[in-house]
Amino acid sequence: MLHIHKVSEMTGVTVRTLRHYDQIGLLQSTSKTEGGHRLYSNGDLKKLQQIQFMKKIGFRLNEIKNMLNSSDWDWSDSLRNQLSYIKQEQENLNKMESALRELIHGMAIEDENNEIAIQKVMQLNNNNKELQQKYRKSLFKEREWKLWEKVPNMTSDNADSLEWIALIGQLKRYVHTDPSSPKVQNIIRRMEEKRLEAFDGEKEFIDKLWVMRMSEAESEKLGLYPIDQDVLQFMNSAYEIFIKKRAEAHSE
Template sequence: MYTIGQLSKKTGVTVRTLDYYDEIGLLKPAAATEGGHRLYGDQEVMRLEQILALKYLGFSLEKIQLILRESPPSWEAALTEQLLMVEEEKKRLDDLHRSLQGILYSIQIEKQVNWPLIFGVMHMFQQGEREAIKVLDRYMSREQQDKMLSVNMDQHKMDQWVALIYEIRENLHESPDSPIAQQLAARWMEGVYEMFGQDDEFLSSAWNAITEESDGVMFYPMTRDVVDFITEAIKVKEKKAGEANA
């Protein structure tokens, strides 16, 4: 049997905290001396170690109490529930991460903070239920959506895109058949093919979505002006290619 001080030393939990666990009924001593000093047995040591483990796994003290009260405890259910909670939280952080990343890119492109964009992003995620995906429903199949959303550009490729779009915005005044517009269009097309391959059906759905939605925040940084510019430049490019073939 251990006194509270010995248990404290053995486990690294302060006496005061053990006091507290006793108080809230999480870890009760097995016995007491005549004088009222608390005594903890091996079972209690085990229970304390379990408590610490569950705490590490992210359970609240209250939840731990609930779980340990059952006999036998439904470990599998509790752990599964916790796993789902962690997954939820991960999803939330992923959204946050994407938002921050997107805003940082927008600063690189526009060299200033685009507040309307931020408000747009906020609303998109705040009114829950993934507004984003609902919008895509109008333009493409579920598989195509997956393809679109699963594009995982690495840092380098993303930087390239950001640089390209920045350059396009700097050159919006150029005519669509100017060399610079043609060069930008070529780089654009190359990037698109690199990301999605030659899947023409998919590209056409995506292009539809982008041209229709580019007033919103959905396809930032492919804003209306950028999309229009590149559309015109590509038209010219394809016409030229047709003439060359003829």
């Protein structure tokens, strides 16, 4: 069990940052002293290492949080991913090196008209961004895959799960109608009710469904949702209307 300063020292992550990660629930120390001092375990260190990598390839903290929290997470898988990423990065740097050399030499000779070389160098930076995107995508996909693997299981032995599937199916039918219509709002209300009463293995599924709803914007960029984009978007706006209406009802 390590106290916060020690962890900071070992990993180079500032104390402030660790506390922030705790606050947003990204990395909560396994235990605390009576007085509330954070005590980090070995597993916490692993998680932190994960976080560092995911940050490096451009994930936002809340995205990282979602992915790490979703129980199924394999640290050794991730390490292999990291290794492969590094190798790609190496290649990229090699390209960068020759591009720079070219530019330097070109300058000596012509000193102008090297726009093309400049472009080359700068676009290699983008290359890097693309690389990050690629790895983000692959991490995402891996996770999605594991998620949907569970669905058939659920459907087979549980009436509740069947209703979920049904609800999504219904929603699908109304995709091109008004999301504030009573029919749609009823479906949403039912979904919200079910969400609240959910438990156990199913809870996990439903939470994920909700997480997906939340990160819809991001996922659109990646274009990899198993639920059709439009259904998700529709569900999203319908849900927002639902929440708003309920809030209004409450305040009266």
